[in-house]
Amino acid sequence: MDPISGVALILGLPSLVVSCADFYRKVLISRRIGRDGALLLTKAAIEQAKFHDWLTQAGFLDGSPHKLHLNLTASRVVMSAIEGIKLTLENLGSIIDKYELDEGGEVTGLNFALPDRFWLQATGKQLPTDGIVKTEKRIRDGTRFSRKRFTWAAADMELSQNLINDLRRFNEDLRYASHEMGTSAPNLPSKVLPQVLNTEELERLVAAASETYPELSKCASMKLEALNIARDLSAPPQLQNELIRRRKLILTSSTSFQTFRNLVQYLDEGSQMTVLLEDKYYPKERDQAYDQFVHRRVYEVAKLLASTPKPSKFRALDCLGYVHDRIRGCYSFIFRLPPNFDESKSPVSLNVFWSESSERSISKVALGQRFDIARAVATSLLYLHACGILHKAFHSGNILFFQRKSEKMPDLSSPFLLGYDYARPHGVPFKSEVNDPLQIQGEQIYAHPDYDPSAKRRYLKAFDLYGLGVLLLEIAIWRSATTLIPPNTARSEARLLLINETLNLEPVVGAQYVGVVARCLTGDIYSEQTPTKAVSLMIDEEDELDGQNQNAFVRNIVERLDRCFA
Structure with a gap:
């Protein structure tokens, strides 16, 4: 490897990155191009979200692109991919620019804009919010406007689809060349859905993602259902x-x-x-x-x-x-x-496996298998939140395992999340019940210290994350967390004891797993290091920070669990 050549390649990245981000910003403008055209722009926006996530993890948003520790071959692949993205966006932009801007030139909700700090760092100035509108005033030949089209041409649609396919391939090249960096398809819903806030955009997203990103499409469909339910709150369900x-x-x-x-x-x-x-x-x-x-x-x-x-x-x-x-x-x-399971055998909840009084208890489970269970339940909660649903009872009694036909034991590789009796859609219009599950003995330990159902305060996603932290701790020690806490201990003190117990587990489960559990218990999900102290929740800002919180959930919880191996 020639280190000088590798450094030269990486030094050339920032200007290319800025060009690509700017092209994406200008291409994804609301235009009068009908349903088919809007669908294509939505597909391009999905690729924009993946590209921006790669920029985040590569360090371009915090001023440290040195996070890209690449050999010469990988550096060339990355440079080639970004150059390909730039050229593809130029070609896509030349097609899109033929069409009339929507009235007012508003940026669509699916233009995943980069934060102001990126543009300040990259260009030395903050882009004006109406900067994109001025693209309509460009003169093509230097002397006059071309008349804009209103209907989407078939040839333009086919060519644009091919270009969007190219963007997807270049994004995959970036992800593979950079190894762990970049959004993988399974976590894409949490990157995209927090920023899609109305039914029209969700309907387009469902259609746009159906073939290439089916998991994103299914999640968008569930969030669409949640928004429709919120819209119909004034009409109570009929008895029939x-x-x-x-x-x-x-x-x-x-x-x-x-x-x-x-x-x-x-x-x-x-x-x-x-x-x-x-x-x-x-x-x-x-x-x-x-x-x-x-x-x-x-x-x-x-x-x-x-x-x-x-x-x-x-x-x-x-x-x-x-x-x-x-x-x-x-x-x-x-x-x-679920299909292919024995219908004559009742499902078994996770807490039964470590209960000494149960005939179905399992005293020892391999660490690798426990990591698999942890990954599955964390990803389940991630998807639940991405779809706009709060669980409100995330604990081991609600993780169920079914027994496959011809097997003697429940299938530990396939957990299912139940216990939705207190669940509700996430959002300001929805209230929680006064009658609360905390009255059930043994479940209080999963409740966040700040959660008080009698205070008429909204239930937060952070409360579910705390329950996940307790559950992940139990999976690590393979016994109930109640065995770690003296009776009648206040929830705030119980949290301190659980955090301390977690920090002592590194020799058993490793630093990555300990860091994940600590982030859930302390609420410090943004920390790159293992946090040791609880942080205050920003209750009033949770909706505003929803996208950032979901990204942190992906990056510092789910993706770090993916790196845990026995």
Whole structure:
């Protein structure tokens, strides 16, 4: 390797990077090009999001491109890819520029703009917010305007699609040449969805990503459903809505129910199947307003979980609807069982495996297998948040494992997330229940110290992350976190004890895993090092910082778990 040549190549990157970012910024402008044209721009915006994420991880947004430690061959691949992106965007821009700007020249919501600090660092000045509009005033031949088109030409559409395919290939070249840097397709939903805030853009994103990024498309579809639910809040569900099921469950008697989760037979259009029933109880003493509130919440959650197909990493069962059992005083969600599993065997929750009193306990699980479980549950929560859903009961009792046919033990490689009885869509219009799951013994340890359901304060994604941290700690030690905390310990003190226990685990699970758990427990998800002290939550700014928080969740939680190996 010639180190001088390698350095020369890397030194040439900043100017190319600025050019590419600027071309993306100018190409992705709202124009009057119809549905097909808007769809193509959305596809280009997805590639822009991937490129910008690569810039972030390479250090171009914080002034340290030296994070690119590449050999000469990899440096050449990176330079070639970025030069290819620039040329492709030039060609795409020349096509797009034929079409009329939308009224006012607004930048679309899917133009993933880089922060001001990038432009200040790169150009020495901040770009004006109306800078893109001035591109419409360019004179093509130096003397006059060309008349802009309003309809999308077929030839332009085919050529533009080919150019967008080229952008995707160049992004892949960057990712592979830079090894761990760059957004991989599985984590793309968390990079893109926080910035897509209206139904029209989500509908385009669902269509634009369906072929190339199906997981992103499925997540966008679920977030679209969440936004539609928020829009319809003023219209409570009718008693006979499309999700409530009557006289379809084949039950012997209510006394046959041993727990709040039970396998029962379900009659659907003449055919019988085994389903999982999960109960949501309500207090005996309640008023009509509370009844309506709970019914509305059950309907919202069932509608979200009925969305199909779901992203594979979502790790959720399909909801067929719900029933209202007034005798037992509960609503019951009806879940379809996962395929290829033994329907005669009840699922087993994660906490059962380390319970000494359970016949199904497993005293030892290989570290590599525990890492796999940790990755799966963390990614499940990541996808849940990306789709705009708060879980609100993220603990080991809600991680379920099913037993495959002809197997003697549940399949530990395929966990599923349940326990949606207190879940709700994320957003200002949605309120949490006054009746709270913290009353259940053993679950308080998963609750963030700042979470107070009686204070009428919004539930935050950070509270779910704290529960994830406790769960990841339990997976590491393979026993309940309650064994680490004396009885009646305040939640704030319990957190300190859990953090200290985590920091002592490095010889067992490694520095990467310890850092992940510590970030969840302290709330310091932005820290590149292992944090040791809890940070204050920015409650009022959570929505504003949603995109940044999701990126930190990907970068410092999920992607670091991907680097944990036994």
